[in-house]
Amino acid sequence: MTLAQESVRITRTYPTTPERVWQLWTTGEGIARWWSPDGFTVEVDKLDLRPGGELIYTMTATAPEQIAFMESHGMPLSTRSRKKFVEVAEPGRLSYTSLADFIPGVDPYDFLTVVELEAVEEGVRVTMTADAMHDEEWTQRLAAGRANELDNLGRVIDADS
Secondary structure, eight states, X not given: OOOSOSEEEEEEEESSOHHHHHHHHHSHHHHHHHSSOXXXXXXXXXXXXXXXXXXXXXXXXXXXXXXXXXXXXXXXXXEEEEEEEEEEETTTEEEEEEEEOOSTTSOOEEEEEEEEEEEETTEEEEEXXXXXXXXXHHHHHHHHHHHHHHHHHHHHHHHHO
């Protein structure tokens, strides 16, 4: 893999507690509210929150732009995704591997994401670090999607306040 970067790091600060962010990140109800990028929905199929446990969910393109993108790239509108938890340290750190098995012409592979929650004066600082994907284009897609998800998380936190 020859990439300009080896990982993607995104940081956001939210006016809430680490415990609230943890709940939104580690329950089926919480995940369904914000996990998907704009134009997609998520349904949690399985959640076993422990090291070695799995999160399995179905993400479905629902907006016309996303449907057109998926179809133009020969990708299904719904994909079932799997994550395997590596570390579960409530409420400060969560890490998991994701199986990238949905990319046409690319052999499936795992990549790691680490989420750190830190109480700060303004609330909670969330730092998400994800391994780079197989090429720069897909790494940039990952970065954009994860940034959008964290923006969605912020909207859920604001709506709940």
